[in-house]
Amino acid sequence: MPVNLLAPDPQSLHAVPGVRIGIAMAGVRKANRKDVCVFVLDEGAAVAGVFTQNRFCAAPVQVAREHLAAGAGVRAFVINTGNANAGTGEDGLARARATCEALAKQLGVSPAQVLPFSTGVIMEPLPVDRIVTGLPAAVGDLKPDNWANAAEAIMTTDTVPKAVSRQVSIGGKTVTITGIAKGAGMIRPNMATMLGFLATDASIDAALLPTLVREAADQSFNRITIDGDTSTNDAFVVVATHQAGHAPITQLESPEGAALREAVIDVAQQLAQAIVRDGEGATKFITVRVEGGATKDECRKVAYAIAHSPLVKTAFYASDPNLGRILAAVGYAGITDLDQTKIDLYLDDVHVARQGGRHPDYREEDGQRVMKQAEITVKVLLGRGNARATVWTCDFSHDYVSINADYRS
């Protein structure tokens, strides 16, 4: 059961001028499932992306990076679920390229103008024939208002499709930002088994887009963790079609640039949080805030040590205020000169630990009250400086084990 997350109302998802989307059931792994999704972009759209840092990155990631670097102008994405085309060696690269070629041929563009994305089981050959056979149906389905179906078509173990849309005014014009994403395991910083596609009709200097994408990823997808595994396939890609009609944004620091940035980060954060809310087996949504660090980096280390600890996560699942486990995670996060007598810990508004020990006024029932909530904020004060960092995670339940023990069966 996802935590406070409903499927998006399709009416709320604004089309993005310059972007058409088509869906097909290609039987990649299972029959009667939307599993191939095609994005087609009008000529002139700018595209930038960030990809997994896993050195065992999948074939489609390698090909997408190659095609982006070629600079031929991206005109289409082809996305499949059911098979990640990872751990597949040279043969996997050939299959990813064959998929791009097939779609390029149908659209009358060059293969280097197509980016491939795959998610699903690792180390099995991509059934490229089935995908290619499904492409005409996806192309036949192309339309601007297909975001809700696209959100559904990229799901794997997700239980709820994830899509967010908003509009802002820039230079007197209405600008749309719409995005979709999928989780739901192998989620940790520096991307995840995560695919995210976000499009806007804003007009922005193509040279600024990579910066905007990196910043948005850092504030969203790189701040979430479910199980600490970093996938081979994750990608977050942003399209700007320049069709909104306002004067091009040439600086992210300008009022127009700031408005776009704020909206893009907001959509990316909502998508990232949706992934956590629908994390495999999640029953709780946990915000971990670490303050008072000497550097942002050490705050992140502490936040992730807490967010990755199976002992902390099972305690949240049990609604058990076994909060010493949080202190233990703070202690092994890797700050070698940490002074435990400076640490304070809060659970929402409850002051649990002061100066490294149990707060004299802390009562078990207060901790229990907060632990029973579906949304909980853990706050750690390090007492070393002014840096801070936040990450989002979920608890660790029986269902996580069931989902991952049964995933392929």
Next chain:
Amino acid sequence: MPVNLLAPDPQSLHAVPGVRIGIAMAGVRKANRKDVCVFVLDEGAAVAGVFTQNRFCAAPVQVAREHLAAGAGVRAFVINTGNANAGTGEDGLARARATCEALAKQLGVSPAQVLPFSTGVIMEPLPVDRIVTGLPAAVGDLKPDNWANAAEAIMTTDTVPKAVSRQVSIGGKTVTITGIAKGAGMIRPNMATMLGFLATDASIDAALLPTLVREAADQSFNRITIDGDTSTNDAFVVVATHQAGHAPITQLESPEGAALREAVIDVAQQLAQAIVRDGEGATKFITVRVEGGATKDECRKVAYAIAHSPLVKTAFYASDPNLGRILAAVGYAGITDLDQTKIDLYLDDVHVARQGGRHPDYREEDGQRVMKQAEITVKVLLGRGNARATVWTCDFSHDYVSINADYRS
């Protein structure tokens, strides 16, 4: 159910001349449970230890380090389960010291000659009165052949007591090495929620003992992982009573030194592996061997990435040869210049992946056969050099979640 691990036969545990052990039921957390254990050492015994690297180390760890450093000659250990006396601030230190003082008084030694050890729940006040009340019974129970009871008295979520004993001949004399340990969660390198006590009657230069302890820990307790959490309390302590009657060992490289080292490491490894076999919820014992690395350190990183991955561990639990998850873990282990086309993967004798892709002869049923075993060796070849490393771990089951969600209830 522990994996191929039986409770030790008390007859197999040789007493160590110069060491007496006493047990009591002090009701630290629960009634009618052996929960306090006292070791008393003859005068002249040498003691060395390694302790948790967690910066939130528990009060007893701080006091034990202090007392060891004071160099007054250790005469006793006082060990309790049920409460870790961690995350307890200044008050926790006072309680750990009070425990040492109480035992010192009964034994007629100085408090600095007593080392305290605690394991159990974090961030709750140590019930020092109950421990002190239990001490006379423990002291009354002191005897040399009490190792089996001691192994039982230090258990927390362990399901089987862990004790190993062996004898070797050094300089014509029979030398005994006997040890006990406890797990079973919060186990990862650089110690764990782990307590290990090993004693020998060997005669060894006191200055060599710290080196021997570090080496033994590196080859054993620092090579295991259950859930990736590093506890606040772990300690591994070795006692040498010098009573075996052979000429003192003054070099670890001498034949006598090598014989002792080999035996101590063997006992420590057996204890460490026993902890994994009895890991919380474990149903399988997994050996992860990484070979062909440029450095031992990078081999360890890869081995631990595999051994810590919840996705890999749930696949083992499910007997599902979803081996792409292992490749994904190799990829995110932190070797930035890893070439995935050089990676080979074996599951026992089955060659699963070659040059980063599925081996052409690999058949799912062969992977399945190995995955169903209770003991499995994963071998990864990195193709970068000649370094290697091995770690031991277990799978990740429903029971892990149950045990840790219910631990305090």
